[in-house]
Amino acid sequence: xxxxxxxxxxxxxxxxxxxxxxxxxxxxxGVPVTYACGTLGEMGRNMGNPFFATRETLPEIRxxxxxxxxxxxxxxxxxxxxxxxxxxxxxxxxxxxxKIYRIIEDVRPSLxxxxxxxxxxxxxxxxxxxxxxxAAMRLPEDQRPKIYCKAFSQNCEAYLGSPDIVNDVSDVFDxxxxxxxxxxxxxxxxxxxxxxxxTNNDPDLVEWIGKETFWIYKGPVAV
Amino acid sequence: MNIVTGCGNLEAIRKEDVQKVLDDFAGQELYIHLExxxxxxxxxxxxxxxxxxxxxxxxxxxxxxxxITGNGPYRVGLKMESGWVYAExxxxxxxxxxxxxxxxxxxxxxxLAIALELSKEPF
Ligand SMILES: [Zn+2]
Numbered sequence: 376x377x378x379x380x381x382x383x384x385x386x387x388x389x390x391x392x393x394x395x396x397x398x399x400x401x402x403x404x405g406v407p408v409t410y411a412c413g414t415l416g417e418m419g420r421n422m423g424n425p426f427f428a429t430r431e432t433l434p435e436i437r438x439x440x441x442x443x444x445x446x447x448x449x450x451x452x453x454x455x456x457x458x459x460x461x462x463x464x465x466x467x468x469x470x471x472x473x474k475i476y477r478i479i480e481d482v483r484p485s486l487x488x489x490x491x492x493x494x495x496x497x498x499x500x501x502x503x504x505x506x507x508x509x510a511a512m513r514l515p516e517d518q519r520p521k522i523y524c525k526a527f528s529q530n531c532e533a534y535l536g537s538p539d540i541v542n543d544v545s546d547v548f549d550x551x552x553x554x555x556x557x558x559x560x561x562x563x564x565x566x567x568x569x570x571x572x573x574t575n576n577d578p579d580l581v582e583w584i585g586k587e588t589f590w591i592y593k594g595p596v597a598v
Numbered sequence: 599m600n601i602v603t604g605c606g607n608l609e610a611i612r613k614e615d616v617q618k619v620l621d622d623f624a625g626q627e628l629y630i631h632l633e634x635x636x637x638x639x640x641x642x643x644x645x646x647x648x649x650x651x652x653x654x655x656x657x658x659x660x661x662x663x664x665x666i667t668g669n670g671p672y673r674v675g676l677k678m679e680s681g682w683v684y685a686e687x688x689x690x691x692x693x694x695x696x697x698x699x700x701x702x703x704x705x706x707x708x709x710l711a712i713a714l715e716l717s718k719e720p721f
Contacts, residue, residue, distance in 0.1 A: 418633075418635075418653070420635065420637060420709045420710045420711075421707075421708055421709055421710075422608075422702070422704055422708045422709070422710050423708045424704075424706065424707055424708035425708075426690070426704075426708060429606060429608050429692065429694070429700055429702070430631065430633070430700065430702065430710065430713045431694060431698070431700060431715070431721065432606065459655075461638075461651075461653070496639070496642050497638055497639075498638075528642075529642070529645075564707070
């Protein structure tokens with residue numbers, strides 16, 4: 376069992392689809408989980424129909440959604456890094472790594488979960504994942520937490536192989552759906568399409584939500 | 599679950615009202631937010647397409663004439679001392695509680711495609 380888990384993602388909903396179930400399992404087992412979220416997803420595009428947000432009110436809405444998602448997932452320690460959506464790859468890499476390193480030093484996690492740099496599609500995902508790895512590598516190997524990465528680029532399995540960990544989260548399926556729902560501004564559209572499928576137990580969707588996959592970080596991979 | 603909303607008075611553009619605000623803002627030092635995007639996942643979902651986008655936040659501008667044109671969706675042009683600001687595809691607007699002019703173009707599903715915002719204070 377882990378001592379403390381640190382999840383690190385740049386956007387408030389990044390944890391919802393692929394990590395929330397695992398997090399819920401940890402917090403239910405009494406493992407503290409810290410979430411270091413990089414931005415407030417300020418550049419999200421979905422303003423709703425009817426509108427529920429403007430470009431200027433979206434960050435505050437997404438912050439509240441994130442807090443609600445954390446409540447659902449049992450995360451009591453949410454750290455907001457205050458970066459701006461879509462700009463992480465243009466920041467000084469060491470500065471971003473410094474922010475994350477301070478959190479690592481503070482919570483001393485036994486496991487870190489982040490995006491696999493180079494295999495996470497969104498430039499913020501890749502840059503933030505890279506900063507997390509950079510921060511973790513500052514620790515001597517015997518003190519370094521395990522690092523599980525999320526990857527979903529088209530080519531990820533060609534380079535990384537199949538996922539090292541396939542975690543069955545079907546025991547917390549409904550709670551995971553609640554966490555996804557909490558990010559309403561981002562997930563309302565998908566959820567609308569899912570409800571009929573879930574009612575019919577659509578096997579692909581149930582499998583996709585019920586299994587969370589991770590790659591153990593094994594060093595930089597040349598593409 | 600708490601449902602949080604914050605859409606203020608965002609509503610379909612009324613051209614004459616927007617024009618009045620553009621006139622009010624003319625000749626002053628302003629901060630601009632200008633943004634357009636077709637979505638960062640466009641190229642991921644459709645490999646034959648490019649993800650394109652650009653944004654400027656808190657650029658300082660001053661324009662001598664600002665004009666809204668079209669019959670909806672609308673276009674706005676701001677003529678500056680030595681250049682232009684241009685935005686196309688604007689559908690909705692509000693002046694928010696901080697007195698900022700927020701103009702945006704949304705697809706039918708509510709996805710933002712363009713935003714042009716002007717403020718006397720930094721965003
Ligand atoms: Zn993201």
